[in-house]
Amino acid sequence: MGTGTLTIDLAALAANWRALDALSGGETGAVVKADGYGLGAPLVARTLASAGARSFFVAVAEEGVALRATLGPTPRIFVFSGHMPGDGDMIRDAGLIPMLNSVEQMTRQIEILPDHPFGLQLDTGMNRLGMEPAEWAALRDIALARNPALIISHLACADEPDHAMNAAQLAAFREMTDGIDTPRSLSATGGILLGPDYHFDLTRPGIGLYGGLPFADAKPVAQLSLPIVQIRDLVPGETVGYGNTWSAERPTRIATLSAGYADGLIRAMGPKATLWHGDTPCPLAGRVSMDLLTVDITDLPQTPTHLDILCPSQTVDDLADAAGTIGYEILTSLGPRYARRSIGASQ
Ligand SMILES: *Cc1c(COP(=O)(O)O)cnc(C)c1O
Numbered sequence: 358m359g360t361g362t363l364t365i366d367l368a369a370l371a372a373n374w375r376a377l378d379a380l381s382g383g384e385t386g387a388v389v390k391a392d393g394y395g396l397g398a399p400l401v402a403r404t405l406a407s408a409g410a411r412s413f414f415v416a417v418a419e420e421g422v423a424l425r426a427t428l429g430p431t432p433r434i435f436v437f438s439g440h441m442p443g444d445g446d447m448i449r450d451a452g453l454i455p456m457l458n459s460v461e462q463m464t465r466q467i468e469i470l471p472d473h474p475f476g477l478q479l480d481t482g483m484n485r486l487g488m489e490p491a492e493w494a495a496l497r498d499i500a501l502a503r504n505p506a507l508i509i510s511h512l513a514c515a516d517e518p519d520h521a522m523n524a525a526q527l528a529a530f531r532e533m534t535d536g537i538d539t540p541r542s543l544s545a546t547g548g549i550l551l552g553p554d555y556h557f558d559l560t561r562p563g564i565g566l567y568g569g570l571p572f573a574d575a576k577p578v579a580q581l582s583l584p585i586v587q588i589r590d591l592v593p594g595e596t597v598g599y600g601n602t603w604s605a606e607r608p609t610r611i612a613t614l615s616a617g618y619a620d621g622l623i624r625a626m627g628p629k630a631t632l633w634h635g636d637t638p639c640p641l642a643g644r645v646s647m648d649l650l651t652v653d654i655t656d657l658p659q660t661p662t663h664l665d666i667l668c669p670s671q672t673v674d675d676l677a678d679a680a681g682t683i684g685y686e687i688l689t690s691l692g693p694r695y696a697r698r699s700i701g702a703s704q
Contacts, residue, residue: 361583361616361695362663365396368701369576371408373566376574378409380549381560386412388545388563390420390437395621395689396567396579399427400699405566406432407703414561418447418455425451435476435507437486445469454506458486460496467503476507477539481529482522483513493533501537507559508539515547515555516571523551547571569684570674579688581667581695583614583632583650588660597651598643602628607655611642614650614664621690622650622666626680632664633671639664 378385387410393401402424412433415421421434439462440455448455449470456478457463466475480487510530514520530543540558546565548555565572591605618624624645632639632652642653673684
């Protein structure tokens with residue numbers, strides 16, 4: 358087989374949800390946008406529903422329609438982008454709950470789906486989605502009279518516990534919502550870790566479920582193993598890959614692996630990335646190509662058939678560090694070419 362193998366550990370995924378649920382106090386939802394952070398929304402959502410999640414979050418209505426087909430009629434599915442023009446049929450037919458972000462979206466919802474459930478998203482300083490305080494003040498009585506399912510806001514700096522923005526957003530959220538009966542939600546993964554003041558009625562973890570920081574205690578969920586296509590021996594002075602950026606300084610054994618930047622192994626990880634054979638590191642040699650990696654395996658005592666790039670020796674965040682990015686981007690970039698398998702299914 359020429360493709361890499363992406364293995365999703367469903368037991369680890371469920372354990373991460375349970376661990377975040379135990380921290381959360383109230384209800385714990387699950388964010389499965391962007392195809393379940395690249396790991397496969399149907400598989401991920403079914404696993405989390407079995408673990409006990411009853412409220413799911415997606416970015417756009419189209420994702421919600423697919424998720425409804427996966428999960429059946431019971432779980433709640435919230436849509437962060439709210440009610441966009443043309444979404445009315447999807448929201449109604451799939452029973453989605455749009456998080457209304459503006460007066461414009463509220464008006465659209467009331468005109469098109471007057472009796473359909475909705476939630477509200479408030480902006481407490483991130484300036485990305487949600488109603489501004491003044492907008493909310495003007496709309497609040499009308500919105501609350503229609504009995505929203507949930508009121509949320511989102512923290513901009515929750516992965517930095519000491520950042521003053523956290524307390525500022527918490528205060529703004531309380532100011533805008535204290536005394537309201539509607540269930541409230543402020544925290545994604547980072548906010549859960551900030552403590553009970555941030556939890557309110559429902560939390561919305563994403564990355565922590567999938568094994569990423571800031572949930573340092575997460576169990577790794579994704580493993581990625583790449584087959585070796587070819588091996589060659591170089592004499593000192595020979596070069597490897599595009600641009601001749603790497604030269605052999607000793608007699609060197611180079612393995613060519615099947616996966617590249619088209620598979621989410623982004624080119625920027627270049628010189629810093631490492632492949633692994635068990636706990637032996639094998640450095641990348643030369644540039645990442647579209648479909649191939651070239652790796653120095655001189656120090657391996659034997660010649661393997663595969664090397665690992667996500668494994669116990671190298672987490673998603675380690676790999677992200679090598680590429681100057683975040684675990685979220687590594688996961689959501691993984692792409693469609695891998696053979697995908699799962700382990701640890703409960704039934
Ligand atoms: C993506 C997202 C989440 C989940 O965030 P994580 O950091 O992955 O836990 C929660 N809420 C909103 C509004 C989001 O956009």
